[in-house]
Amino acid sequence: QSALTQPPSASGSPGQSVTISCTGTSSDVGGYNYVSWYQQHPGKAPKVIIYEVRKRPSGVPDRFSGSKSGNTASLTVSGLQAEDEADYYCSSYAGSYRTYVFGTGTKVTVL
């Protein structure tokens, strides 16, 4: 299984929006509506912010939204805030017996 492809970095000023892409194949992102996104602050464990492409767990602000088209999923963070500065990883179910694959990760900087 190859890692899903994400841009290494993205940035925006407070209040702006930033969108991160996550490109896979028809065997993972394109084949299932089971894409999740994780936020990771330095020294911390990842935290799920989007699951099943566009659903948000309880407590996650609606500034975070997800979508998917074909083999590419996207995470949009609207109204950027200082605390959104973190690493973001996508993940997709990849079939077989509960196999998963992660993206390469994107560092989001709030300017």
Add this chain to the structure above:
Amino acid sequence: QVQLVQSGAEVKKPGASVKVSCKASGYTFTSYYLHWVRQAPGQGLEWMGIINPIDDTTNYAQKFQGRVTMTRDTSTSAVYMELSSLRSDDTAMYYCARTGVVIPGDPFDIWGQGTMVTVSS
């Protein structure tokens, strides 16, 4: 509260093995799958494999097959990940994380605090 608590940091020599534990609490142990995910320093997340606490069934990422063994102990609600023939590039933070058993692509909703494994001569 629901949590996964992992064992402490390890330092191992190349060629050795390491066994990391992950103890679950606050929920029914057999109602969730448990996975191991690792992260090398400054690098991304890498899925290593899954264990079903109900029947001990496992599935390992191709990269780790032959070197990793995941087991569980239902009496203590713990899972274990043993990695053998350690190399310097196995130096990483190792996390356990759970997913639900009903939906195949459930997200990793609870994570352990991580266990740092350092491989150095």
